[in-house]
Amino acid sequence: MTALGKLFLFAVLGFLYLPVAVLVAMAFNASPLYALPFEFTTHWFEELAGNDKLLAATRNSVLIAILTTVLATVIGALAAIALSRRRFRGRTLLRLLLLPPIAIPWLIIGTAMLVFFFWTGIGRGLHAMVLGHVALAIPYVVLVVGAGLNNTRIDLEEAAMSLGSTPLHAFFAVTLPLLMPSLIAAALFAFAVSLDQFVISYFLATPGVSTLPVEIYTSIRKGFTPEVNAVSSLLLAASMILIIIFARLTKVGGVSGRR
């Protein structure tokens, strides 16, 4: 790579990571007003431990994200399998209809959900947020798993059947293991979509039940506290660990069924 190219790459990475680095640094800085010189402290993390509201919101966020991941991955994967393996009327239409939700602004989806949930009596709260997040995450799962399915090979299932497998056994013994990297990627997508989600959560939160992004937004509006830096740093660490696990798993699982 040329020196200029390298410089450019570092500039981009710096642009991405510098604000995050500052945030993490400030989580450990004694001054609440971002004042320098840097003075190391774990004070804000201790404060955070006493901040019930932030902690409850974090718990909610993680709980919603886990539920969303499980539900969206299972439902989305089944949908992707049906879309790629079964022939039925309206298949192409269904496949097309899955794409727009990814492009529609969340503000619009959020408003629509709020109206719809109010109108159907589902209301707001934890269950509504899970429902909303699952609906939001499914298209991503279908896309990712669908791409993975395109790479799996029918002849492998046929080989299994010629060796005595029923179609169901062939799927579980041959296709599913090869689909694992896609499923893990899809699950991570769902998790990230849910954990990141602000607009829809904001609409569907109730005064008692909110999520971390909503709570952070609220507390920033009230006046900034470095506890937010602390909780953000923790979340960042958790995301990093997830990404590393993902990278590991996909390498172990091998990339699809190519020779």
Place this chain on the structure above:
Amino acid sequence: MAAVDAETIGKSYGATAVLDDVSLRFEDGRFTSLLGPSGSGKTTLLRIVAGFVTADRGRILIGGEDVTSVPVWKRAIGMVFQSYALFPHMSVDDNVAFGLARRGVRGAEASRRVGEALEMVRLSGFGARRPKELSGGQQQRVALARAIVTRPRVLLLDEPLSALDRRLRQEMQVELKRIQREVGITTIFVTHDQEEALALSDHVAILDRGRIVQAGPPGEIYERPATRFAASFLGDANFLEGVVAEGGVIVGGVLVRTDDPLPAPGTKALLAVRPEKIALVPAWGAAPAGHNAVPATVRQVVYAGAASTYLLDGPGGVALTVFAQNRTGGPVAEAGATVTLAFPPKQTILIKD
């Protein structure tokens, strides 16, 4: 082991008939090739025997048992795919053991049989590898071991060697034939390569546009082709078209005799002669007694060391080909020379157009 019968098989996709009333017997322990051009329905017939495709009409019998409505996984077949179709996430051992496990063979008995199968394909010691750590030829041998380790009633192969280069392909042909003999399994082999079919098969069935044109031992099909298609698809052939007369067929004004019974004089007839059955006689020589003698002009000589190919213009301008060994140090005739083509009536075959 068992014989396989395809009885009046018909299959259409939409309006196009892919197989049209195909009846064929695959004898017990015999190596049968399905030979035909692209799109003739070879794969479709094989997949109907396997159970992957359901025929519109007709029955499939394996060992006399009607399996028409038995699904693939209960048919006790072994199949080798063009793509090898090895399970990439499993070791060679696990690939081979897959079918055994499905049949309830596990543990020591399974390892023993996996070992035997890998030894048979000369891959002992490769058991722990992943498929992608093997060469194409080795992968195909694993696929073969996996297909036969369960002792299926019939072995089905769809162009299994076409992804290999020429040398490896010939090597694998020898291996395949050896293994098939050792196991004595009824084998159906799909190919569009006539040399491969000739080299491997006890029996060849030639397909054209969804119909069996001719079936029989390779030698029989080669020596006595039934149709123009069979004659030209398996080997090269000269075709002589004419009108039946007393004692033969008049081709471009020349009487050509055949030992085959001829239809009534006056009707049109088609004769076939293989290029190596014809002797070139110089203009000053004479054809052996009892042979057909057809005058021709040499258009081109293609010299290939041991033998030469002569392209000639025969009676009525019909293009003819002759293969001749170069016994006398060089071609028998030069381009432009007039020669006599001599060939016995016994090798002059009456065929259908």
